[in-house]
Amino acid sequence: MTNTLIFVDLASDDPAKAGEFYAQVFGWRNDARPHGIYHRMVPGGQFKNPDGSDSQIGNLHLGIFDAANARPHPEPAGVEPRALSTNGRKPRVWILIGDDDSADRILGTAQDLGATLLWRDHYWAEFNGYNHAFRDPWGNEIVLWGKAGASPDVPEGFSRE
Template sequence: MPYPNTLIFVDLPAEDPTAAGIFYAEVFGWENEPRPNGLFHRLVPGGFFRHKDGSDSEIANLHLAIYRTDNARPYPDAYGAPPHTVAGPGRKARTWILVSDDDTPERILEAAETRGAKILWRDHFCKEFNGFNYAFMDPWGNEIVLWVKGGVNPVIPDHYTSE
């Protein structure tokens, strides 16, 4: 079997990539790399994926990027790919973030909401994938789902919804 195609990163649209880069740096503690400032920002979480024993693997974490909606690059035309607006209401891609053992979903949700995000849901357990999840919509309409590993024999609080 040939080597599979590899996901390298995902771009989120925003009318203001500079503000979006700052938002994600402050909410998640990621490095915000303007490339160039205001047009495209690469967000670098740093660190490496971890082995089950908690030690770092040799695989670096994936990156997330923010691109300016009115001039999505790269594109052969100097004015970028149309349409030049963010997607309207309705379903679109979601970005899943694994919450570090050094952080909490409550802190992330509070930081996001303070900076203009809308909380979509809290306190849900997904048995199929053994994880607790929470979600918010950033100020640019992108849906972010937080994931916390359930671990062995997870205790699900009574107030949580589950499936």
């Protein structure tokens, strides 16, 4: 097998609070390992087979690390930089909206907890999906993806590309 993506980490200056944020926004388990230093967000469940049954592959996890001392690192005190990146483009994390959830609920909860709405209600024909985005309180950009399905009926008012 070729190189496999197993994890994506987000920076925070308060991993415990960021863990609570993502637990509330997405309903994920906040697995502190150790608390306040590194938090693994566990969505639970398995990737689906084409027939809708669970596969043997568990859903990917998201990590949250302390920007002041990103672990793991061979040096106990870590290395510079020790601050959150606030300027310019950063990586984005794409989250598929579950069939039992909605963009409205996710965006509303995120905003109630201090996130900034970046945009919403956009249809991207190239990948056949509805998307919306927010910036979490630590500056990380999250893009939500909703399945449009076969022959999508794009709602009035959605922008398109």
